[in-house]
Amino acid sequence: MQFKARVRVTLKESILDPQGSAVKRALHGMSHDNVLDVRIGKHIELTLTADGPESARRQVQEIAEKLLANPVIERFSFELSEAGGEER
Amino acid sequence: MKVGVVVFPGSNCDADCYRAVESFGVDVRYIWYQDHSLGECDLVVLPGGFSYGDYLRAGAIARFAPIMDEVAVFARAGGLVLGICNGFQVLLECGLLPGAMLPNAVLRFRCESVHLRVESTLSPFTCLCRPGQVLAMPIAHGWGNYYADDATLDELERRGQVVFRYVNEQGVPTSGSNPNGSCRSIAGITNERGNVLGMMPHPERACEAVLGGIDGRWVFASAFEFLSGGVALGRMHLAGDGARH
Numbered sequence: 001m002q003f004k005a006r007v008r009v010t011l012k013e014s015i016l017d018p019q020g021s022a023v024k025r026a027l028h029g030m031s032h033d034n035v036l037d038v039r040i041g042k043h044i045e046l047t048l049t050a051d052g053p054e055s056a057r058r059q060v061q062e063i064a065e066k067l068l069a070n071p072v073i074e075r076f077s078f079e080l081s082e083a084g085g086e087e088r
Numbered sequence: 089m090k091v092g093v094v095v096f097p098g099s100n101c102d103a104d105c106y107r108a109v110e111s112f113g114v115d116v117r118y119i120w121y122q123d124h125s126l127g128e129c130d131l132v133v134l135p136g137g138f139s140y141g142d143y144l145r146a147g148a149i150a151r152f153a154p155i156m157d158e159v160a161v162f163a164r165a166g167g168l169v170l171g172i173c174n175g176f177q178v179l180l181e182c183g184l185l186p187g188a189m190l191p192n193a194v195l196r197f198r199c200e201s202v203h204l205r206v207e208s209t210l211s212p213f214t215c216l217c218r219p220g221q222v223l224a225m226p227i228a229h230g231w232g233n234y235y236a237d238d239a240t241l242d243e244l245e246r247r248g249q250v251v252f253r254y255v256n257e258q259g260v261p262t263s264g265s266n267p268n269g270s271c272r273s274i275a276g277i278t279n280e281r282g283n284v285l286g287m288m289p290h291p292e293r294a295c296e297a298v299l300g301g302i303d304g305r306w307v308f309a310s311a312f313e314f315l316s317g318g319v320a321l322g323r324m325h326l327a328g329d330g331a332r333h
Contacts, residue, residue, distance in 0.1 A: 015235065018195050018269075067152070070145055070181065072188035073235060 002049050002083040003056040009069045009076045010041035044068055047083060056080055089315050092119040092129040094159070094175075096150045101136035101172065101292060108292040108304065109133070112312055121153040130315050131168040132159055134175025136228070136290060146189055146231040147177030156182055168212055168311055169284040173229055176276075176286030185279055185286045186244070187236035193269025197230040201300065202267055204275050204289060205255040208248040211278050212314035213285045213307050222259045223252075223303035225289035227267055232288040234270035234277075241271055252276035252287055 011017050020038040027035045046063065050056035060078055069076040093105045095118050102118065109116040119126060126132060139150035150156070156178070163169045163184050171179040179185045192198060203224055206217040217223075236244070244250050252275040256265040261273040268288070276287030291304030 014237075015190065016193070016269075018191060018193050018233075022195055067148065068144070070148070070188050072180075073190060 001052065001056075002047065003053065003080055004083040005046040005048065005056070005060040005078050005080050007044040007046065007060065007064050007068055007076055007078040008041060009044065009064075009074050011039060011073060012075055015073050042068075053080060053082070089114050089130050089312060090128050091116040091131045091133060092126055093117070093133045093135055094119045094121060094155055095135075096121045096137065096139035096153060096174075096178075098139040098141055099135050099137035099174070101174075101290065104290070104292045105133045105135045105172070108295040108308060111295055112305075112308060114312060119155060121150070121155050123155050124158065126155070126158045126162055129162065129167065131170065131311055132162060133292075134159070134169065134171040134178050135292070136173030136175060139174055139178065142174075142231065145177075145181065147174060147179075147181040150174075150178045151182035160184060163279070163284050166281065166283050168315065170213065170307070170311065171284070171286040172290055172292065173227075173232075173288055176288055177231060179284060179286045184284050185277060186240050187234055187271075187277070189231045190233040190235050190269075191231055192229070192233050192267070194267075197228070198232070198267045199226070199228040200267070201226050202275075202289060203255050203257055203259070203265065204252040205259050205261070206306075207250045207253050208278075210248050211251050211282050211285060211310075213278075213310050214251055215314050216310040217306050220259060221306075222255060222257070223294075223306060224301050225291055225294045225304055226300075227289050229268070229288055232268040232270065234268075234274045234288070236271060241274075244274075244277055245272075247280060249278050249280065249282075250274055250276075251278055251285060252289070 019040045024038040064076045091109045095102045206221040254273045255261045266273045291307040294301040294304030
């Protein structure tokens with residue numbers, strides 16, 4: 001079976017995000033003064049084959065823990081969906 | 089005494105490190121990132137650069153290069169490992185050193201000369217320095233904003249693992265002398281045992297007067313002094329527990 005995982009990696013709340021701050025300043029410069037906070041993260045899409053959703057989920061969890069996110073500064077979450085059996 | 093300089097795809101300070109070591113008359117060779125052995129080595133240098141283009145996070149992909157398993161085994165056995173700039177980032181990513189790097193707080197690549205204060209002379213890499221000695225070295229990085237949580241930082245300070253701090257010319261850490269926003273102006277740390285050093289500044293680029301300074305020689309000279317047994321082992325973290333030297 002083929003699955004698609006959409007992984008979101010975000011900085012922990014305690015970590016300052018200089019990129020987000022710069023974007024917030026730019027938005028204020030564009031008179032979007034009501035924007036209170038901007039945080040920038042990463043969106044990563046994985047397409048993978050697996051026997052079933054459980055094994056796919058376990059594998060994506062491991063991939064995210066080991067490589068996609070650095071647990072010292074980042075958190076991650078992901079959604080998994082069956083990739084409609086499309087063959088490539 | 090033998091030194092190995094690891095070459096990753098995207099390393100760009102490997103030749104500088106090679107030349108710096110060579111200038112001490114010490115045996116040096118390159119180690120390819122896909123090798124599964126370090127060969128005979130007393131000091132392993134992870135050089136600066138942009139391994140794997142800094143994709144995902146600086147150092148995140150290089151840590152899974154085959155040679156890094158060997159570097160980890162070598163480090164855990166007490167072998168000396170020096171990670172400079174991208175090498176420091178790789179050491180953080182693979183967990184040989186605590187903490188992580190964030191993009192510079194100023195959001196700019198900083199390429200300039202900075203001053204460092206030697207915070208600990210217990211490290212093999214600073215054993216010839218005076219405590220509080222101020223060294224001038226270049227930096228060149230976009231991801232040098234060292235981060236660790238307060239508990240980890242307190243531990244690092246308590247155990248003397250903070251080896252270098254960014255300071256001004258007078259040796260005082262100020263917000264202006266911190267080029268990247270690093271927690272507590274930290275520029276270099278060791279592991280608990282002291283045999284693994286990561287630092288953002290480039291000692292290998294400050295080993296010849298023609299390059300603008302020779303303060304980087306203190307780092308290499310200390311390591312070689314330590315390795316040749318010239319420094320009383322009683323002073324070192326590495327004393328006891330079967331460390332090689």
